Amino acid sequence: MNFISGYSRIHQGRLITPKETTVFAAADFHDFLEKAYDQLALAYPKFYKMDPLSRLGVLASEILLRETPVSNYLPDEVAVVLSNAEASLDTDLRYQATIATAPSPSLFVYTLANVSMGEICIRHGLKGENAFFVSPSFDPQWMSRYVDLIMMQDQVKACVAGWLNVLSDRYDVFLYLVEKQKRGLSEIHSAETLARLYQ
Amino acid sequence: MADLKVQIIEALNLKHLKPEDIGDDQPLFVEGLGLDSIDALELIVLLQQKHNTKIANAQDGPTIFKSVRTMAQYIQDHKSS
């Protein structure tokens, strides 16, 4: 059996963890991302170069892993399994618009959903297995089953998992940390728990 | 060179910097501004779009993009009319 040690949620202008909810009075989505970045005092200028999907992933993983750090594990022992509905469509559209004049290399590199996972791995030094699934909505059944499956491997000790979706100014993020023993939130890792925490 | 700095900041989303933060001779890559290979490619696009200057070979990037001064020099020398 595996356990959920902590989670982070980003939606409706809020950053949410089990311990804390921060509400931002932001003019728009872009402004919200930058206000959240300032609030967290990330000091990670690369953030500004990322696309919105990666920015959301970095913010959500930051608040998740500040409350429940994974520094006690080796880099290879932490897996990342994410999912969303729109893949990288948000950036695909902006890159597509540059093809006619000068295709933008810095936009093209973000035209893959799993690059956001790469950015999370770079930020936190995670080097375990990665998977990114695309489904119409957050699927607690599939996600819990798949994460349990990869946690059966001895070398996987923890997994950052969840839902990371954005298209234009509509965004919805729910990341959580799964471990083999109880810590922090100590909820049983199951489809029911995930559905409840995601609500 | 002041204009070029504004363009670089805009093209590379260096929101944490102001033009005056970039020294004329400050190294742009690694130890200087910490730019990476994708930034170099974006600078190539910038030279093409805003200065009508072409760089055919990505390998030339490091010498041309050493600093704002070397970039400005390259633009001056290679502007195709």
Added chain:
Amino acid sequence: MGAPVHVAGTGVISAIGNTTMECFAALKQHVSGIAPLTSLNSIHKGVLPVGEVKLSNEQLAENVGVDKTLNRTALLGIHAAKEAIAHAEFDIHRWRTGFISATTVGGMDKSEIFFPPFLVDPTQGKLRDVIYHGCGATTDLITAALGITGFTSTINTACSSSVNSIMLGARLIQHGILDVVVAGGTDALTVFTLNGFKSLMILDDNLCRPFDASRTGLNLGEGAGFVVLVSDKVLEEEYLESLAIVSGFANTNDAFHQTASSPDGRGSFAAMQQALTMADLLPSEIDYINLHGTGTQNNDLSEGTAIKRLFGDAYPALSSTKSMTGHTLGACGGIETVFSVLALQHQCVFPNLRFEQAIPEVGIIPQKKFESIAVRHAMSNSFGFGGNCSSIIFSQGR
């Protein structure tokens, strides 16, 4: 490693052939399928070398009996997946059968046709050209054509996508969730990817030279590769031949850069090492590596460094078949899985075309000619943007 997973059928379509046997003949005869672009409406037409599948959409559709207006990614996928199922020679619908595909462009080829007239006049453009844009929609089109009604999924982790789909398929069988999985990947050439790779300045204007000191970039390609994976039980009850056993696999993150690999190939090293551990094999027991070997400065140096570190000077025969097919992105892991299975079936290794001089930093000399040698275990590497590194090992079937 849990219960054994067997490869019972293969299907492939690429620039060097429309079936497994055609591709095998081309591999044997050192035929490259890379030539100047002919199909896309792009400024690179007639100039940039790419590995195009030689069949038109109409021909593909006719071969497999589906609607010719489907997107090319789906048509290629149906072509290869149908071949794999026919090759396996049993009724997959009798079992709990799943389909896992991988693609990075999905129906983008059709979206590129839809939008120009639509943007001029919103009453123009055929809607059916854009509704299958998403990667998952392409999988649905293939699943429908195959008549598979069970578990279906799509993976997009860039160029490692289809190895990851085969890994997932093997796992679902190992854990007893499914009995049969058709897994692999498909990608068509598009203006979107052509310009994107061009903007990254990693396309070679000439024919690519993987693992050569003079390499300057990759050639894009298109195609599809699928395998039919089955459990021990299915193998026995259906009296199937085990073409190969999936004996080990691993996926890691390089955690270095959005698109570039770390100079020391940390992620690829870990993927190969963990796959060996799962297969319970020593590096010296691998007889052939089908390299990721894109032909870019960065990939080949990074992959070569990792191989040198893991295998030392006694590295096995290795080659990048991308020197013949081009880099088929989300399909390459599927295509190269089929090639690795062919190496085991026919006890041979494939050439790495246009190699002349080793990369000085690593000094690895790839296989230059098609050659018959004993191959007990073959490894296939696929690394993708986002730091996604996968390595899979196939062993001789029983």
